[in-house]
Amino acid sequence: MSVNWRNVSLFGLVGALILGSGFLQSWNVALVLLNMGLVSAIMSLGVNMQWGYAGLFNVGIMGFVALGGLAPVLVSMPPVGEAWAAGGVRAIGALIFAALVLIGAVQIWKRMAKGMARSLAMLVLLVAGFFIFRAIFDPAVDAIESVNPAGTGYLGGLGLPILLAWPVGGLLAAGAAWAIGKTALGLRSDYLAIATLGIAEIIIAVMKNEDWLARGVKNVVGLPRPVPYEVDLQNSASFVARMDAWGFDPVTSSSVVVKLGYAGLFAVVLLILIWMSQAALHSPWGRMMRAIRDNEVAAEAMGKDVTRRHLQVFILGSAVVGIAGAMMTTLDGQLTPGTYQPLRFTFLVWVMVIVGGSGNNWGAVLGGFLIWFFWVQVEPISHWLMGLVTSGMADGSAIKAHLLESTAHMRLLTMGVILLLVLRFSPRGLIPEE
Amino acid sequence: MELLNAIVAMSNYVLIPAIAYGSQLALGALGVTLVYGILRFSNFAHGDTMAFGAMVTILITWWFQSMGLSLGPLPTALLALPFGIVITALMMLATDRVVYRFYRRVKAKPIIFVMVSIGLMFILNGVVRFIVGPGEQFFADGERFIISARDFKDWTGLEEGLAFRTSQGITIVTAVIVVAALFWFLNRTRTGKSMRAFSDNEDLALLSGINPERVVMYTWLIVAALATIAGVLYGLDKTFKPFTYFQLLLPIFASAIVGGLGNPLGAIAGGFVIAFSEVTVTYAWKKVLGYLLPESLEPSGLVQLMSTDYKFAVSFAILVVVLLFKPTGLFKGKSV
Numbered sequence: 001m002s003v004n005w006r007n008v009s010l011f012g013l014v015g016a017l018i019l020g021s022g023f024l025q026s027w028n029v030a031l032v033l034l035n036m037g038l039v040s041a042i043m044s045l046g047v048n049m050q051w052g053y054a055g056l057f058n059v060g061i062m063g064f065v066a067l068g069g070l071a072p073v074l075v076s077m078p079p080v081g082e083a084w085a086a087g088g089v090r091a092i093g094a095l096i097f098a099a100l101v102l103i104g105a106v107q108i109w110k111r112m113a114k115g116m117a118r119s120l121a122m123l124v125l126l127v128a129g130f131f132i133f134r135a136i137f138d139p140a141v142d143a144i145e146s147v148n149p150a151g152t153g154y155l156g157g158l159g160l161p162i163l164l165a166w167p168v169g170g171l172l173a174a175g176a177a178w179a180i181g182k183t184a185l186g187l188r189s190d191y192l193a194i195a196t197l198g199i200a201e202i203i204i205a206v207m208k209n210e211d212w213l214a215r216g217v218k219n220v221v222g223l224p225r226p227v228p229y230e231v232d233l234q235n236s237a238s239f240v241a242r243m244d245a246w247g248f249d250p251v252t253s254s255s256v257v258v259k260l261g262y263a264g265l266f267a268v269v270l271l272i273l274i275w276m277s278q279a280a281l282h283s284p285w286g287r288m289m290r291a292i293r294d295n296e297v298a299a300e301a302m303g304k305d306v307t308r309r310h311l312q313v314f315i316l317g318s319a320v321v322g323i324a325g326a327m328m329t330t331l332d333g334q335l336t337p338g339t340y341q342p343l344r345f346t347f348l349v350w351v352m353v354i355v356g357g358s359g360n361n362w363g364a365v366l367g368g369f370l371i372w373f374f375w376v377q378v379e380p381i382s383h384w385l386m387g388l389v390t391s392g393m394a395d396g397s398a399i400k401a402h403l404l405e406s407t408a409h410m411r412l413l414t415m416g417v418i419l420l421l422v423l424r425f426s427p428r429g430l431i432p433e434e
Numbered sequence: 435m436e437l438l439n440a441i442v443a444m445s446n447y448v449l450i451p452a453i454a455y456g457s458q459l460a461l462g463a464l465g466v467t468l469v470y471g472i473l474r475f476s477n478f479a480h481g482d483t484m485a486f487g488a489m490v491t492i493l494i495t496w497w498f499q500s501m502g503l504s505l506g507p508l509p510t511a512l513l514a515l516p517f518g519i520v521i522t523a524l525m526m527l528a529t530d531r532v533v534y535r536f537y538r539r540v541k542a543k544p545i546i547f548v549m550v551s552i553g554l555m556f557i558l559n560g561v562v563r564f565i566v567g568p569g570e571q572f573f574a575d576g577e578r579f580i581i582s583a584r585d586f587k588d589w590t591g592l593e594e595g596l597a598f599r600t601s602q603g604i605t606i607v608t609a610v611i612v613v614a615a616l617f618w619f620l621n622r623t624r625t626g627k628s629m630r631a632f633s634d635n636e637d638l639a640l641l642s643g644i645n646p647e648r649v650v651m652y653t654w655l656i657v658a659a660l661a662t663i664a665g666v667l668y669g670l671d672k673t674f675k676p677f678t679y680f681q682l683l684l685p686i687f688a689s690a691i692v693g694g695l696g697n698p699l700g701a702i703a704g705g706f707v708i709a710f711s712e713v714t715v716t717y718a719w720k721k722v723l724g725y726l727l728p729e730s731l732e733p734s735g736l737v738q739l740m741s742t743d744y745k746f747a748v749s750f751a752i753l754v755v756v757l758l759f760k761p762t763g764l765f766k767g768k769s770v
Contacts, residue, residue, distance in 0.1 A: 057545055130739075187757055190476040190695075193548065194687045195757070198750035201684060209743045343559065343680070347552055354549065409563035416556030420533060423550055 007362060007431050014369045021377065028252070031259035033376055038266035039328045041368030044352040045273055045361060046320030052359035052433070053286065054313040055293040060180070060196030062345035063203035064318045066337065067176055068169030068325025070207065073214045073335050075165035076224045077157035083147040083212075087140035088155055091212060094137035101129030144212040154215045162224045166269065166326045173322025174315045176203070181311040200346065207337040214335055221334040227261035230254040262331055269327065270365070273320060277361045289313060290359075321349075343412060348375060351419045357429025366431055374418070375411060382410035435592070440725035442594040446583075447721075452713040453706075454602040454671055457609035460705030461664035462682065463689035464616065464698055465657045471633035471696035472653040473534070475547035480661060480686065482558035485679035486525065487662025488669045489562050491518030492573045499575065507577035509600070511666055518666065523658035529554060530654050538650070555680075562676045571674045576600060594725075601670040612663055613702060616656070620698065625652050633696065681746075685712070688749040692756045694763025703764060708749045716742045 018037070022030030043065065050056040105122050112118040145153045176199070184195040208217050233239045233254040240250045280286050292299040292306055300306050329335050348371065356367020386407050393400040422429065462484060469477040477483075494514035504510050533554060537547055579585075580603050583595025620626040625648075632639040632649045640646060665679065672678070689708045693700025718736035727733075740747065756763060 055545075057548065183754060183758060187761065190544070190548065191691065191757055191761075193476065194684075194691065195750075195754065198684050198688070198746065198753060201681075201746045202744075202750055205743050205746060209741060343556070347556065350549070350552065351556075406564045406567070409560050409568070411560070412556050413560030413564065416553045416558075416560060419553035419556065420550065423546065423553065424533075424536060427546075 007366075010366055010430055011362075014366065014373065017373050018369075021373075027256055028259065031256060031263060033373060035259060035262050035266060035331055036328075036376075037369040037372045038263065038270055039324050039331065040349070040352060040372040041365040042266075042270055042273060042324035042327070043321050043349045044356060044364040044368040045270075045277060046317045046324065047349050047353045048356075048358060048361060048364035049277065049313055049317035049320065051353060052361075052364065053281065053289040053293065054310055056185075056310060056314055056317075057190075057193045058196045058314070058317070059193045059342075059346050059350070060198075060200035060203075061321055061349050062340050062342050063196070063200030064173040064176065064321040065325035065328065065345050066200075066203055066207055066340045067172045068322030068327075069329035069335055069340075070214055071169030071172055071322070071326045072162055072165040072223050072329045073220045074157045075160050075168050076162040077220060078159045080147065080152045080154065080156035083144045083152060083155050086147050087143035087212075090140035091137060091144060091155070094133055094140060097136060098129070098133045101125060101133065104129075141210075141212045152215075153218070154212050154220075161226075162330055163226050163265075165330065166323050169326025169329075170319040170323040173325065174319040177315045177318030178311070181314040185310050185314060186307055197342075197346075200342065204337060204340050207340075214337070217338050219334055219336045219338075223330065223333050223335070225333060226265060226330065227258050230258055233257060266327060266331075269323065273323075274361055274365060281361060348415060351415050353429075355418060355422050355429060357431040357433065359433030360429070360431045363429050363431035363433075367429070370430075371415070371418075374414065378411045378414045379408060382414070383407045436725045439592055439594045440722050442586075442590075442592055442596050443722050443725065446594065446596045448713055448717055450598060450602055452710045454605045455713065456706035456709030457605050458664050458668045458671065458705075459682075459685055459689045459709050460702040461609055461612060461660050461667070462686040463693065463701035463705050464613070465660040465664070466686055466690040467693070467696055467698060467701040468653055468657055468660070470690070471698075472629060472649060473538075473547070475544045475551065476687065476695075477551045477657075478548060478683065479551045479554040479558055480657075481679045481681070481683035482555050482562065482676075483522065483526070483658070483661040484665030484668070484682065485562045485674075485676050486558050486665075487518050487522040487658065488665030488674055488679070489566050489676075490521045491515055491662065491666045492566070492571055492669070492674060494518060495573045505576065507600070508604070509574050509576045509670060511573055511670060512604070515663065515666055519659045519662045522662045523655050526654040526658040527651065530650065538646075559676065559680060566676070568676055571669075573674065574601060574670050599671075601667070605667045605671055608663060608667060612660070616660075616698065619656075625649075629653065684746055685709075685749040688753040691753055692763055694765040697763065697765045700763050700765035707764070708752060711752055712745045712748045715739045715748045716745050 014037075018030050018033050021033060043061065046064075047058065047061060050058050105126050108118060108122045108125065112121060144155060147153060180196065180199050184192050187195065207214060210216060211218065214220055230251075234250055239254070239257075243250045243253045288299070288304060289309065291302075292304060292309055296306050349368075352367035352371040353364050354367070355371055356365065357363025383404070386403050390400045390403050462480065465483075466477055466480050469475065469480070491511055491514045494517045495509075495511045498504070498510050498514055503513065505513055533550060534547070537550060577600050579597060579599055581596060581598040583597040586592075586596040587594075618626075620630055628639065628644045629649050629652060631642070632644055632646065636646075639649075668679075668682070685708050689704035690701050691704070692707055693702070693704030716738065718738040720733055720735070720737045723733050723737055
């Protein structure tokens with residue numbers, strides 16, 4: 001395989017941008033950029049599988065990110081014994097009951113003959129099931145949430161190592177993707193878009209309101225970390241001695257070392273995923289996916305089960321996004337359902353994929369880094385630009401103050417302009433599909 | 435008496451709000467459905483177009499208020515509305531010229547149009563936040579109530595009050611006028627007929643000499659008017675906050691799809707279906723049931739099927755049910 005120097009130089013450019021912000025701003029800023037860039041790259045890899053390989057238009061990425069983000073809480077927080085004793089079993093039992101009701105309804109729909117009787121039976125089962133579920137569930141939730149509401153008030157997790165949460169986040173997202181795909185994938189593309197948009201909002205609503213699960217908007221903070229704490233490093237004599245020997249300030253370098261640790265872990269995940277996606281794309285399976293994307297009818301005529309393949313790739317892509325979501329929560333050290341916004345987590349990832357080059361894994365990764373860089377840096381840049389524009393105006397004028405204040409909203413504007421420009425003048429993206 | 439009280443409570447908390455909200459959704463869904471019928475894509479920028487129109491109207495309203503202009507008991511925003519519509523329409527025509535026309539000429543796939551509309555959504559969202567900021571804005575003035583709860587109690591001697599706010603009355607009246615005018619336009623005028631022809635069968639319409647660019651232009655003009663009116667009414671009734679308009683996208687799409695995408699009548703029906711279900715499912719029925727049931731059966735809880743935070747879940751659930759069992763919507767829409 002020949003080396004494509006254009007692509008290498010594009011990646012070099014992104015590296016230079018991040019290094020540049022390291023020199024100009026600080027190394028901590030550069031490493032934060034790098035870490036979130038790695039996470040964004042994984043998200044856009046996942047979306048690229050759905051859109052680039054198969055042409056599925058998923059605008060519910062936020063939901064999968066959030067579900068993945070739930071995993072670190074469920075896996076690694078210590079269990080709250082009291083809450084489990086208060087109503088844990090009952091709550092879980094209620095959820096199992098709800099699942100059984102749903103399965104029953106689906107079975108009625110499949111088994112019974114078509115007609116009024118079937119619709120009525122299903123309706124009665126669902127309505128009765130809902131009220132029984134609420135009757136079992138509500139007292140359990142009240143009991144759980146009243147256990148030390150300021151500190152816990154939720155069931156807690158399993159107390160396992162947090163790295164385990166990453167694959168679990170993928171599994172959670174994959175499970176949701178299965179349920180959505182089963183219902184929505186037979187529909188045409190616009191409807192899938194709207195269905196996924198809705199499900200993402202619902203996932204966020206559930207995470208915000210179900211306090212027993214992950215404390216809702218009260219947030220879970222202080223998740224365990226896969227890397228050492230800065231304070232521990234600063235207190236370790238050998239670390240301080242080594243940094244002193246190299247001539248670094250131990251306080252700054254401790255946070256740099258921690259961030260480098262995250263970057264290393266994330267890079268490993270990204271490399272594994274990109275290796276797997278490249279292998280998949282170049283396998284017969286990848287060719288089949290692209291064939292389906294380009295002409296569904298022809299692929300179906302060749303005996304390919306289009307809906308099934310779509311479901312498969314939808315689940316795979318969502319799982320990758322879920323892994324990224326779990327990694328992001330791990331990096332933040334907290335789960336804050338209030339911060340999930342569709343513009344940031346759904347549409348921004350779309351901009352990454354399209355700008356990078358849909359259908360090309362390297363393109364998606366590049367887009368992830370590049371767009372994340374701009375998303376973060378547009379604010380200081382536009383602040384500086386605005387300062388330049390308004391420098392002629394009188395100090396204290398209302399327009400000047402308003403303009404300077406509003407630079408925070410330049411991000412959205414810039415992303416929209418970038419997306420439109422790429423779609424218009426370079427629809428195949430920076431690194432086009434081979 | 436108990437029964438009357440129950441009816442009044444229900445009208446106060448369920449019927450009137452749901453009718454007002456339904457009218458707003460219906461106007462929004464009409465815009466989405468027209469774009470879908472004529473330009474054949476789902477316009478994700480519609481929520482932010484509504485925000486843009488509402489914002490322009492708010493700015494003009496403030497200007498009028500500062501000059502002392504007012505409509506007496508009616509909100510000044512009604513006076514500013516035509517100006518808001520004109521500016522929004524100009525904006526829409528400009529975006530069509532700069533952005534969409536190119537993709538029509540190259541006959542891009544609908545999904546590309548959707549992506550382009552997402553780009554525009556970002557831009558409009560940014561522009562609105564840039565101009566008025568992300569916070570809530572108030573611009574309603576004039577008389578607050580047509581019937582206030584206390585007056586109603588004094589008149590009727592009932593225990594329950596019934597409040598009918600001016601914004602709700604205006605919403606309903608405006609929606610009726612706008613819908614009537616739209617249907618008159620679509621069914622009676624030459625341009626309206628050419629729009630329907632274009633929507634039904636593009637090739638045949640082109641063959642009979644209909645100018646597609648003209649049809650598209652009129653569509654954008656009407657969509658701009660509908661979006662601005664819907665945005666202003668929603669802002670008057672609740673509050674104006676850019677992010678809420680983005681979130682309205684889901685119930686609006688749900689209304690349009692439930693009614694049948696591309697079918698104006700369906701959009702209206704869909705708007706009311708969604709609004710009524712959202713309000714009934716998230717309303718706490720304790721009060722109404724308290725009047726209706728004998729004391730021994732009186733409910734202890736709130737009798738709220740779902741907390742208000744799940745209202746999106748309601749519109750979404752209806753959407754999924756309709757899509758699964760009747761993919762073309764309640765009224766026959768397109769399913770290309």
